[in-house]
Amino acid sequence: MNESLSHGKIILMGEHAVVYGYGAIALPLFSHSVSTTIEKNETDVLDCLLYQGKLINAPAQLLNVTEVIKEVRKRLSIEDTLKISIRSEIPVGRGMGSSAAVVSSVIKALYRYKQIFLTQEQLLKLVHVGETIAHGNPSGLDGVIVNSKVPVLFKRGKGIVPIQSRLHGYLLIKDTGIVASTKQAVLDIAELMKKSAKYRDVMDQLGKLSERSIRLIEEGNMVELGLKMTEAQQLLKDLSVSHPEIDLLVDEALAAGALGAKLTGGGRGGCVIALCQNEKSKDAVIQRWKDENLWVLDLNLRKITARAHANIALVKYWGKQDEKNVIPYNSSLSLTLDQLYTDTTIESSKKDEFILNGTKQKEVESEKIFKFIERFRNLSEREDHIRISSFNNFPTAAGLASSASGFAALAIAANRYFNVNLPKKELSVITRFGSGSATRSLFGGFVIWQKGEIPYAFEFDSADWDIAMIVVMTSKEVKVISSKEAMRRTVDTSPYYPAWVEGAKSDIESIKRAIKRHDFATVGEITESSALRMHASMMAARPPVLYWQPDTIKVLQQVKSLRSEGFECYATMDAGPNVKILTRKSQVQTIYEKLSEGINKENMIICLPGEGATIIDES
Secondary structure (H helix, E strand, C coil): CEEEEEEEEEEEECCCHHHHCCEEEEEEEEEEEEEEEEEECCCCEEECCCCEEEHHHCCHHHHHHHHHHHHHHHHHCCCCCEEEEEEECCCCCCCCCHHHHHHHHHHHHHHHHHCCCCCHHHHHHHHHHHHHHHHCCCCCHHHHHCCCCCCEEEECCCEEEECCCCCCCEEEEEECCCCCCHHHHHHHHHHHHHHCHHHHHHHHHHHHHHHHHHHHHHHCCHHHHHHHHHHHHHHHHHCCCCCHHHHHHHHHHHHCCCCEEEEECCCCCCEEEEEECCHHHHHHHHHHHCCCCEEEEECCCCEEEEEEEEEEEEECCCCEEECCCCEECCCEEEEEEEEEEEEEEEEECCCCEEEECCEECCHHHHHHHHHHHHHHHHHHCCCCCEEEEEEECCCCCCCCCHHHHHHHHHHHHHHHHCCCCCCHHHHHHHHCCCCCCHHHHCCCCEEEEECCCCCEEEEEECCCCCCEEEEECCCCCCCCCCHHHHHHHHHHHCCCHHHHHHHHHHHHHHHHHHHHCCCHHHHHHHHHHHHHHHHHHHHCCCCCCCCCCHHHHHHHHHHHHHHHCCCCEEEEECCCCCEEEEECCCCHHHHHHHHCCCCCHHHEEEECECCCCEEEEEC
16 A cells, blocks of 8 residues: 655735736645555545545546546556545645645655656646646646645746745634635636736736745744735735635734734635734634634744854953843953854753753753743743753853853844844843853854943954964863852952952953954953953952862963963953963964973864854754
8 A cells, every 4th residue: 555645735925926927925734634545456446535436437526636647647557456545634625725735645646656756847747737627727836835845935937936934923724614716716817807907906916915025934024924914815805806704704813913814825715814923812813713624833933053152251241230130340341262152952842941961951950041031932922832952062161151152042042933033232131131241152253241221242343353262171170169159259248349340441441442453462461461350359259269270370370481482372261260362363373382282282272253143053
């Protein structure tokens, strides 16, 4: 026995206009499928919902199926007598691609029966045979989309273009219960077009509306797309392919909060679709429409992966003026590094889960992550569960800014997954609630996190000049005192902390001027001074915070020695024992080799200025 499947489709925009050379946008409907099985039999038999009996006696309503069977048998020289069983979940005459899906499924099953490879081109040509019988002058769209895995733009005679959809929300599909003939609707519109230029103008507007919607789908602009859908419905009504029941359902959907609504397919019956941004509006439309002959197509992206690079502050952020609202005492400036990064994937799940470096985290470790995610859920009004998988290509929680790259990657991924779509500057305002330093990892090059009532980050300089950094890992262990605790202890108890804040305010202005002049020496001096004064304030806390280890001091002394030899290099450290060495790109390899005389090369990473956080995969 051989079985083959095809699925249904929904035309989002461009029905009827596609017949006249405009583009139509269609979505695959995986929830509705057709299954065809073939087995040897004593006589040729067709078994489907409409008819069960000898193939030769099949009714005229199945002429598209029987003619396709005849054509394929001829091409493949199939002489066996067969039982062809068709099971369809796609309602007939509803604009959901029933006829195309049925003949497509039958064609694939016959080819599989003969164990002959079927190309996409061959499949579409054979589907067209059946569709011509069913609809008279088919565009070819249905044959394409019932075999596609992604939304497509289809133009007659020009093939298809896959659309990368960033839509988040729901598309509701309501069956009016009215059977209508697409073939007759196409013929009637053709007559109208012949009679008056008015209808040709309407068709032109409809076609252009469809093609303008592509950008909205790719951008995930649900609101504008909804408006375009409702506008298209009025144009279809002008072409006489609506119906009082369709008009009523459209009005009800809009009144319940849908962003847009329209007929789909041939019209005069069939189905109505409504675009909803969130579960609240989806449920309201379902209640208004009554939960009968209704399906929900979830448009939400299932999987997003983002990458963010670690950043090393040259003028440090150390201490919050307002801990609840994450307001820093001073502005900070950092350099994003190309070789240290976090990849974070968000995907749909039955429950919330957080996996870090391949290990599922316990509830206590996950709490902060999902508290952060709650901000995006609130903005999007979505409550779906997700799995977050994060991987650092460098040691975690060891003073190498893994929290910065981690929360920046999470923010970028969540921004896309939940379709919040904030620009990076605005996104940085939210990102600070995960990690203040993470705001800077959203951007590349030299980045400033600006102090203020609403602190935000921005790229200050691209750093595309003679600058580099060597990360020296003196320890790969998780630090004993977290940055958060060390910061709080320093702010609350260190007598040196007020002087640190005043110095940082002066440093930020000085280093900005030095960067604009490409004055490396001044940048380096400020960088080293900022780090040493920050650690001095920690050591003066009660009890003291001391991250330094013997190897830390050894590296600091090596940097000082190299500088005395004429090399331009300066040390900086964050809340941990590891040392980062700011140097010139033109000298970095030489300094690396000199350091390797006393440090294992496996514990050193040469970094250049890195890029800002970005989406690297979505599906």
